[in-house]
Amino acid sequence: MSDIETRVSTGWKRLASTLVQGAREDASDGGTLVNIPPTRGSTVLFPTLEAMNRMDGRSHAHKAVYGAMGTPIQHELEKLLASIEGGTHTQVVNSGLSACTTALLAFLGQGDHLLLPDSVYGPTRRFADTMLKRMGINTTYYAPLATREEVEALIKPETRIVLAESPGSHTFEVQDVPMLADVAHQAGALLFLDNTWGIGVFQPFEHGVDLSIQALSKYPGGHSDVIIGSITVNDEGHWKTLRDASIQLGQCSSPDDCWLTLRGLRTIGVRLAHQARSALEIAQWLKTRPEVARVLHPALEDCPGHEIWKRDFTGACGLFGVELKPDISVAAAERMIDGLSMFGIGASWGGYESLVLPTTGHVRRVTGEGGPKAATFRLHIGLESVDDLKADLARGLDGLAGVDQ
Numbered sequence: 001m002s003d004i005e006t007r008v009s010t011g012w013k014r015l016a017s018t019l020v021q022g023a024r025e026d027a028s029d030g031g032t033l034v035n036i037p038p039t040r041g042s043t044v045l046f047p048t049l050e051a052m053n054r055m056d057g058r059s060h061a062h063k064a065v066y067g068a069m070g071t072p073i074q075h076e077l078e079k080l081l082a083s084i085e086g087g088t089h090t091q092v093v094n095s096g097l098s099a100c101t102t103a104l105l106a107f108l109g110q111g112d113h114l115l116l117p118d119s120v121y122g123p124t125r126r127f128a129d130t131m132l133k134r135m136g137i138n139t140t141y142y143a144p145l146a147t148r149e150e151v152e153a154l155i156k157p158e159t160r161i162v163l164a165e166s167p168g169s170h171t172f173e174v175q176d177v178p179m180l181a182d183v184a185h186q187a188g189a190l191l192f193l194d195n196t197w198g199i200g201v202f203q204p205f206e207h208g209v210d211l212s213i214q215a216l217s218k219y220p221g222g223h224s225d226v227i228i229g230s231i232t233v234n235d236e237g238h239w240k241t242l243r244d245a246s247i248q249l250g251q252c253s254s255p256d257d258c259w260l261t262l263r264g265l266r267t268i269g270v271r272l273a274h275q276a277r278s279a280l281e282i283a284q285w286l287k288t289r290p291e292v293a294r295v296l297h298p299a300l301e302d303c304p305g306h307e308i309w310k311r312d313f314t315g316a317c318g319l320f321g322v323e324l325k326p327d328i329s330v331a332a333a334e335r336m337i338d339g340l341s342m343f344g345i346g347a348s349w350g351g352y353e354s355l356v357l358p359t360t361g362h363v364r365r366v367t368g369e370g371g372p373k374a375a376t377f378r379l380h381i382g383l384e385s386v387d388d389l390k391a392d393l394a395r396g397l398d399g400l401a402g403v404d405q
């Protein structure tokens with residue numbers, strides 16, 4: 001295996017044993033089930049008022065006075081997630097998007113200023129541009145590959161959070177998170193990271209991140225049947241702020257969804273290692289195709305920020321972008337996508353199945369109106385045979401030749 005092939009699939013080895021043995025019931029008292037069963041519940045009964053009052057003061061504890069504080073399986077999932085991300089505490093919430101919005105609402109107030117990368121997940125951008133704006137919180141967008149000086153120039157006295165998302169949604173820029181964290185900290189602000197692509201292969205807190213967001217609906221769930229998210233921190237003060245806001249916002253997740261996510265996490269290491277290898281093989285092969293201008297996979301040199309990926313990541317996942325040559329029209333590319341049989345057309349990613357989504361038109365605000373107008377699409381590589389996937393893509397790309405562009 002080449003260096004890069006080994007690299008894309010190594011990150012999970014470190015976590016393999018934790019994933020299998022973490023979040024298990026203590027068996028020292030006798031037999032227990034391997035898997036923690038989902039416990040459904042809203043009301044918790046207490047023998048006396050005094051016992052109830054004692055629990056009420058402990059909303060940060062893992063046992064609770066009411067189901068909205070989270071059920072035992074949610075708390076076990078939270079502990080396992082905290083250990084994967086290397087943080088001290090995790091809050092599980094009802095979607096990846098609400099992980100983004102809850103984290104921002106917890107730490108921002110009227111008059112505060114937020115820096116978002118131009119490559120940020122679309123619904124996070126919309127939240128900043130509408131709800132946060134209405135609350136008197138202003139957002140400035142920065143180029144995902146901005147230099148230290150360029151980011152520093154955007155910092156204001158009221159800047160409270162710099163958010164990074166690496167690599168960026170649809171355009172895959174790998175960001176210099178340690179530099180951004182340093183700029184944020186120098187200004188007395190915090191660095192938040194949407195770490196959905198990098199789960200397990202980018203250790204946020206080792207790189208200066210203060211708060212890490214995950215859309216668990218992606219690889220942790222892993223089977224396209226759950227919507228769930230998480231927020232992880234590495235500081236007691238931040239945990240208190242986050243936990244208080246989560247309770248005030250009514251954030252929790254259903255025991256069934258927590259159970260599915262915990263089940264998904266048991267196998268995420270092997271799934272991701274396999275999907276990462278298949279994705280790299282397909283990305284490298286796509287690069288040799290005459291119809292392809294660039295493959296936006298962080299492990300390939302074409303990808304903006306590739307050097308940072310090499311420095312900071314211990315692996316990759318199965319999601320990457322493809323930009324076709326400028327003489328291929330968007331309409332022709334769309335016909336090609338419609339004709340693929342192995343790739344489902346659909347939003348989201350991280351399941352066991354391959355997906356394709358056109359991404360043309362994700363022109364960025366700062367990186368410009370002059371951005372690529374070429375036909376682009378995003379591939380998610382699942383657990384199918386690589387040969388079948390390549391053959392399907394080859395048929396599609398062959399079909400582009402000679403069509404009426």
Ligand SMILES: *Cc1c(COP(=O)(O)O)cnc(C)c1O
Binds near residue numbers: 098100215
């Ligand atoms: C999918 C995704 C989200 C949102 O997750 P949902 O669970 O679908 O709400 C947030 N951030 C990133 C980077 C994502 O890819």
